[in-house]
Amino acid sequence: MKNYVQPGENITITATAAATSGQGVLVGNLFGIAAGNAEIGDSLDLVTVGVFDMPKVSTDVLAVGDFVYWDDTAKLATADDDTGNNELIGLAVTAAGNPSGTVNVRLNG
Template sequence: MKTYVQPGERITVTAAAAASAGDGVLIGNLFGVAFGDAEIGDSLTLATTGVYTMPKVSTDAFTVGAVAFWDDSNGVVTTDDDTGSNARIGLAVTAAGNPSASVNVRLDG
């Protein structure tokens, strides 16, 4: 097909902020997990699909299938959409209680 560009599991963007491999990165409505390290202005590859262990708000409790939102200000996953200001990034695929530091999230892609 002549309009096909790529599968989309990984997207290369220009880093708007420094990022380390494994960091969650939100650019507009595009969310991914940094595939490597980058400084501001560097090319940064984001994984946009798959399941990742993500840091979470320690007091939030996730059940399997719960919607996961990204709190970009604090760099954590949360159950709170904060009246629309936190981006939906996927679904929890493991339970994670209060308190806990992380949850496994399947990215929406």
């Protein structure tokens, strides 16, 4: 197939903000987990598929299969879509209660 570019599990972008390995990164509607550290203007590989242990809003309650959103201001996973202002990033694959600081999320890719 002549128009095939890549599988898409990892996308290389130009960092628009400093990022550290393992941190969630949102660029437009593209969300992924930083595969390494980067400064503004550096190339940054984002992992866009898989299951990741992610920091979350500690008071949020998530059940397995619940939608998970990204609060880009707080840099946290959340159960709240904030009236469409938070980006849908995946599904919870573990339950996470109040209080808890993390949840396992399967990214939408």
